[in-house]
Amino acid sequence: MHITDILVTGEPIIYGAMVSMALVGIALLFILTYFKKWKWLWSEWLTTVDHKKIGVMYILSALLMLFRGGVDAMMMRVQLAFPDLGFLNSQHYNEIFTTHGTIMIIFMAMPFLIGLMNIIVPLQIGARDFAFPYLNALSFWSFFFGMALFNISFVIGGSPDAGWTSYTPLSGAAMSPGPGQNFYLMGLQLSGIGTLATGINLMVTILKMRAPGMKLFHMPIFTWSTLVTCFIIVFAFPILTVALALLTIDRIFGAQFFTLTGEGLPMMWANLFWMWGHPEVYIVILPAFGIFSEVIATFAKKRLFGYNVMVWSMIVIALLSFLVWVHHFFTMGAGAFVNSVFSVSTMLIAVPTGVKIFNWLATLYKSKIEFTVPMLWSLAFIPSFILGGVTGVMLGMAAADYQFHNSYFLIAHFHYVLIAGTVFACFAGLVFWYPKMFGHKMNERLGKWAFWLFFFGFHVCFFPQYFLGLDGMPRRLFITNVAEWLPLNVISTVGAFGMGLGFIVFVYNVYYSFRYSARETTGDSWNGNGRTLEWATTTPVPYYNFATVPYVDEIDPYIRMKEEGKTTFEEDKVKPIHMPSYTGQPFIMMAFLGLASFGLVFEWMYVAVFGLIGAVFMMIRRSFDYDDGYYVPVEEIKRTEKKARGL
Amino acid sequence: MAAEELKTGPLEYRTQEGQMGIMGFWIFLGAEVVLFATLFATYAVLFGRTADAPLPSELFEPGIVLVMTFLLLTSSFTCGLAIHEMRRGSVKGLILWMVITLALGLGFLGFEIYEFVHYAHEGATIQSSAFWSAFFILAGTHGLHVTLGIGWAILLLIQIKQRGLTNVTSRKFFIISLYWHFLDVIWIFIFTSVYLIGMVI
Numbered sequence: 001m002h003i004t005d006i007l008v009t010g011e012p013i014i015y016g017a018m019v020s021m022a023l024v025g026i027a028l029l030f031i032l033t034y035f036k037k038w039k040w041l042w043s044e045w046l047t048t049v050d051h052k053k054i055g056v057m058y059i060l061s062a063l064l065m066l067f068r069g070g071v072d073a074m075m076m077r078v079q080l081a082f083p084d085l086g087f088l089n090s091q092h093y094n095e096i097f098t099t100h101g102t103i104m105i106i107f108m109a110m111p112f113l114i115g116l117m118n119i120i121v122p123l124q125i126g127a128r129d130f131a132f133p134y135l136n137a138l139s140f141w142s143f144f145f146g147m148a149l150f151n152i153s154f155v156i157g158g159s160p161d162a163g164w165t166s167y168t169p170l171s172g173a174a175m176s177p178g179p180g181q182n183f184y185l186m187g188l189q190l191s192g193i194g195t196l197a198t199g200i201n202l203m204v205t206i207l208k209m210r211a212p213g214m215k216l217f218h219m220p221i222f223t224w225s226t227l228v229t230c231f232i233i234v235f236a237f238p239i240l241t242v243a244l245a246l247l248t249i250d251r252i253f254g255a256q257f258f259t260l261t262g263e264g265l266p267m268m269w270a271n272l273f274w275m276w277g278h279p280e281v282y283i284v285i286l287p288a289f290g291i292f293s294e295v296i297a298t299f300a301k302k303r304l305f306g307y308n309v310m311v312w313s314m315i316v317i318a319l320l321s322f323l324v325w326v327h328h329f330f331t332m333g334a335g336a337f338v339n340s341v342f343s344v345s346t347m348l349i350a351v352p353t354g355v356k357i358f359n360w361l362a363t364l365y366k367s368k369i370e371f372t373v374p375m376l377w378s379l380a381f382i383p384s385f386i387l388g389g390v391t392g393v394m395l396g397m398a399a400a401d402y403q404f405h406n407s408y409f410l411i412a413h414f415h416y417v418l419i420a421g422t423v424f425a426c427f428a429g430l431v432f433w434y435p436k437m438f439g440h441k442m443n444e445r446l447g448k449w450a451f452w453l454f455f456f457g458f459h460v461c462f463f464p465q466y467f468l469g470l471d472g473m474p475r476r477l478f479i480t481n482v483a484e485w486l487p488l489n490v491i492s493t494v495g496a497f498g499m500g501l502g503f504i505v506f507v508y509n510v511y512y513s514f515r516y517s518a519r520e521t522t523g524d525s526w527n528g529n530g531r532t533l534e535w536a537t538t539t540p541v542p543y544y545n546f547a548t549v550p551y552v553d554e555i556d557p558y559i560r561m562k563e564e565g566k567t568t569f570e571e572d573k574v575k576p577i578h579m580p581s582y583t584g585q586p587f588i589m590m591a592f593l594g595l596a597s598f599g600l601v602f603e604w605m606y607v608a609v610f611g612l613i614g615a616v617f618m619m620i621r622r623s624f625d626y627d628d629g630y631y632v633p634v635e636e637i638k639r640t641e642k643k644a645r646g647l
Numbered sequence: 648m649a650a651e652e653l654k655t656g657p658l659e660y661r662t663q664e665g666q667m668g669i670m671g672f673w674i675f676l677g678a679e680v681v682l683f684a685t686l687f688a689t690y691a692v693l694f695g696r697t698a699d700a701p702l703p704s705e706l707f708e709p710g711i712v713l714v715m716t717f718l719l720l721t722s723s724f725t726c727g728l729a730i731h732e733m734r735r736g737s738v739k740g741l742i743l744w745m746v747i748t749l750a751l752g753l754g755f756l757g758f759e760i761y762e763f764v765h766y767a768h769e770g771a772t773i774q775s776s777a778f779w780s781a782f783f784i785l786a787g788t789h790g791l792h793v794t795l796g797i798g799w800a801i802l803l804l805i806q807i808k809q810r811g812l813t814n815v816t817s818r819k820f821f822i823i824s825l826y827w828h829f830l831d832v833i834w835i836f837i838f839t840s841v842y843l844i845g846m847v848i
Contacts, residue, residue, distance in 0.1 A: 131667045196678060204671045208663065234674055238682035246689065246784065255773045255780035256698075257689070263696035264777040268689065275685075623802045626815065628664075 006157050006179075006602065011092060013075075018155050047582040049133035050543055051118045054140045056437060058115025059430065061147060065108040066423075066503065068151065072100035074500055077461075081493035083481045093478040094161035098184070099154065101164030106188060107147045109284040109418070112426040114143075114198055117226045117287065120433055121202060123534035123541065124220045126211030126549040128577060131204040134622075137586035139194035139201065145594030146191030149601070153183035157602065160184035163476065165277070166247070168258035168269040173251040179601045185248045186597035192237055192244070193593075199233030202226055211533065214552040217311070220532040221297075221304055225290025228314045229283050232321060236279035243272035252603055267332060274325035282321040285417065286314055288425030289356060292378045295428050296360055297556075298529050299375040300367035306359040307555055313352035320349045330401045339398035346396035353389060357382060372526065373447035377428035380455050381420055388416025391466065406476075409469025415462045427451075427506070435525035439540040440517040442509050450506040457498025464488040464495075521646075524562075531556040536568045538644035544577045544632055547641045569641040576631040585625070589618035652814070657734060659818040672822045676829050683833050686788060690781040690841065695848075698776035703845035706766055712842045715758045716834065719793075722751035723831035730824045738812055741820065745804060748827065752797050759790050782841065789837060792830050799823060 008014050032038050048054060075096055079088045088096065118136070122129060130136045153159045157179035162171035171181045206227045210219070219227075247269065249255045256262030258269045297304040304310060326334060326342035360382060369375065391413040395404050404410055427450075435441045468488050473480065480489060520539040524530040536558045537546055547569040550561060561567070596611025641647075653661040660666055697703070726748045732740025763783070766772075773783045803819050810816055 132671060200671050200674045200678070203674055204667050208667050208670060234678045235681050238678045239685050242682055242685040242689070246780075249773070249780070249784065253773060255784070256775075256777040257693070257780050259777075261698075262774070262776045262780075263693075263698045264780075265692065265696070268692055272685065272689075620802060623799075624806065626810075628815075 008155055008158050013088075013092070014154060021155070042584070043582070046587050047137075047584040049129070049137045049580050049582055049586075051122050051130050051133065051136060052437065052541060052543075054136055055115045055118030055120075057140060058111045058118060058143070061144060062108050062112035062115060062426070063507070065103050065111070065147065067507075069100050069103040069108055070500060070503060072096045072103070073496060076100065077493040077496040079478070080480050081486075081490045083479055083486075088478070090478045091161065094163075094476070095154065095159035095180075097476055098160050098163050098166075099150075102150065102160070102184065102188070104418075105164065105280070105284070106191060107143075107150065109422045109426070110195065111143055111147075112430075113229075113284060113287040113422070114195070116291070116426075116429045116433065117198075117202060117229075119437055120429075120534055121223050121226050122205065122209070123436070123537065123545060124223045124532050125206060125209060125214060126533050126546055126552065127205060127209040128545050129580060130201050131209060132201050133580040134583065134586060135197050135201050137583070138590065139198040141586050141590035142194035142197070142593065143191040145590050145597075146187045146189070146194070149190060149594060149597055150183055150187030153180065153187075157183065165270075165273055167273075168247065168250075168266040169260050171247065171269075172258055172266075173254075174259065179603075182248070182251060182601040182603075185244050185251070186601050189241065189244045189248070190590075190593060190597050192241055195233060196237045196241075199230040199237065203230040203234065206230075211549045211552045214557075217308065218552055218555055218557070220555075221293040221307065221310060222287070222290035224311050225286045225293075225314055228318045229286045232279045232283050232286070232318050235322070236276045236283070239272060240276035240280075243269065243276065246272075248600070252600065270329050270332065271325070274328045275322075277328065278325045279318075279321045281414075281418075282317060284422045286317065288381075288422045289314065291425040291429040291432070292360065292381055294532070295374045295378045295432050296363050298432075298526060298531060299370040299372055299378075300364050301370070301529055302363055302367045303531075303556055304359070305362035305365075306355075309355060310359055313355045316352045317349060320345060320352075324349065327396055327398070327401070330398045331405045336398075343396055343398040347393055350389065350393050357386065370527075370529070372431075373442070373444055373451060374428040374432035376448065376451050376455075377424045377431070380451070381424045381428075384420030384424070384455075384459070385417060387463075388413055388420055392417065404469065406474055407469035408465040408473045408475060411475050412462045412465035412469060415465075419458055419462070427454075432526075433534070434513075435520045435539055436523075436534060436541060438514075440513060440519050441525065442513045443517060446505060446509040446512055450502045450509060452502075453505060454499050454502030457495045457500070457502055460495030460498060461492050462495070464492045468492070524558075528562070530558055532558055533568075536561060538641070542637075542640050542644065544579060544637065547577075547637050548573045567645070569645060571638065574634050574637050576634055577637065578629055578631055580629040581627050583625075583627070585618060585622055589615055589622070592618060657817070657821075658812060658814055659821040662814050665814055665818040668818050669822060669825075672825060676825065679829065683785075683788070683836075686781075686785045687836065687840065690785045693777045693781040696777040697779065700771050700775035700779055701769055703778070703782070704848060706769055706771055707842050707846045709842075709846065711758055711762055712838065715755050715762075716838050718751045718755040718758070719831055719834050722748045722755070723828055725751065726824050726827045730821060733812065733817055733820055736812060738807060741812075742804060742807065745800060745820075749797050749800055752793055752827075756790060756793055756797070759786070759793075763787075785841065786837060789830065789833055792826075792833075796823065796826055796830060799826075 032041060045053060045057065075088060076093065079085075079093060160166065160171075160176075160180045160183055162176055162181060162184075166181065166184055169175055171184075206219070206223060246255070246257045250257050250259060250264075256264040258264050258266050260266065293304050293310060323345045324342055326338060327346045330339050330342075391409070395401055395410060395413055431442050431447060465488075468485055471484060471488075473482075473485050480486070522528075523538045524535045525539060530536070533550070533552070536550070550557065550566060550568060554560065592611050592614030594611070596608045596615060599605065599607030599609075599611055658665075659669065725744050729741050729744035729748060732744055766779075771779045773780050800823055803816070803823060806819070807816050
């Protein structure tokens, strides 16, 4: 096969993307070589098992994917505002809405939140690292190569074009031949390995590595949300694994699970997909709730109202999330009884969610609110999310859903919950914990510009879409030259560009703050308002996190520690700290699996088998690897701590 | 973190690292339960959708499946004996019973491969109908797990030869025993809900 056979040709926009990717690639190679950074890249980042560095890599990748998915969104909005311009053709439009959805959920929202969990959860519970640091690196690289595989699809082989839900029979071999859908299947499968491993890893970390004295109901609320999320991950992701595997086997090996021949059942895909897919939306919203709870308590300077109720409502949400999947396809014809059951279970979820909303409001009640950037994102979340939640209940009414189904009303609904919930939380969490990660804050003035642009852009973009939906505009529509729809579509596009502008200001702020922000001198970055253990250690965080781990027997332990003058450095109690060694194995193992997946995408079995053998070989090497890390000597800890604390 | 080491109790539980590894594996088995549950559900949904291929009642035979069941259940018992020997501190006993376990597992695998080839000759392949796709993937996923388990156990047998019983090697053997018993449990479900029901209906 010749290289030109697999390159996507004939699209000026894609040629442009190819050229710019090549230029960025050459520039990166040049910079790394010119500044002699190759060794640094390998020994500090590619081989790291440090949860903080892995978290940073997750967040960087997620920001990159937010950019890619955002560009997809802009292109769709341009097409919809100027339908006669011929900006995109129908095939390209199909590919773009597919990659936009998949990237935003799988390669943006989840890695962003998992990145924050990576960095913050061990710090909040007083742990030195994850339970399984090697596995954590493995998780990241499986996500990374899955992401890379999915993203190269638009220049090599062609992107998937059957929607992010990839419904059969459309996504089967008969109706979508070629590598496009295979990219979707293999990219998600590969990164799914990492997600499941992270779920197990964080669960064990939280259950077994908490500071002495810290009971489950002493844990910070973000850690609680992570624990509940991990529970959902462990029980939902295997369903996706099976669904993707079955469709892959259908497409590549000719099985009949979802086909129209051989008595296959295309509707089974929708069930399997949403049995994972609905818990998945709670995987990306519960950590967001956790972040907002932390930010609101910190800047309202009060203990979170109704801590126990908050935890229990998350647990109830997690359980209910497995019992509502049919509401994604009420119109498929399951019958009145089944639809009614799932309608009721869907509306039940509104109860614990409503409880959480009231608890946030009660936390704010009569408090002295400090309007920092993370707090602005959190305050904006509450009313915006309620708009999304209430329209969700409307969609949950099975009879009414026959009107709303697959219209822009639905599009507006889930963007209101996913952006106002998850994306706002990602920004809030990143700005909030930024000083812990990088040793300086993000500039507040630029941060507020980014916030207001994004916030107004968001509402201008998506609020009109509710009305477009009620006017009958269906989703995934390429030509919208119906005169009544045009004004609202233009307004929506203006809003989308507002959000894009906000994102640019946000990214510029990263650079600006790196250059000009004051460096942090204390660990308690937000005017001494920190409540939980992550603020108790120094900034930047030493690689062993805590010189001595404090005894914790209450919620918000750092407040009393400050009152009593205690720190995480009690000089007479310092002992050697055991740390894991860095290793390049996870990177290499996952590179081999990435190669195997790439081979399967094009059905080049030799490449696939070669990659698999390489991966198995790396696993065997791992089994014989008895490196159990090293000890940080007491002297080094004392030296580091004294320097960081100015003692 | 694994600084402190207990002086009593089973070797594999004496370090925090060991405890965490075992707990992590239990959670992983929870995920495996979901994975197999999904495959069982798929099989149940596609039951009877045989299209032009033979019916399961025409192909399933009690004899060979009973032998397979006997082999695998016995291997679970010998695997338990291996861990019992490990707890007694006997490397020799551990290796002996583990090798017997693997031999039984290989026997099971041999019969399963023979069975699959036989079905294929009779016109029931993964491509012939939705039912047979579901059957082969469900039973095949179990078979793949057994294969991986055998390969994994061989690696561990080499390591115990090299290093003897330590916190780490005993943890590894304890974990693979959990895995092996789990595969046994899955097989019981396959035996009853796939083969026994398939023979009758």
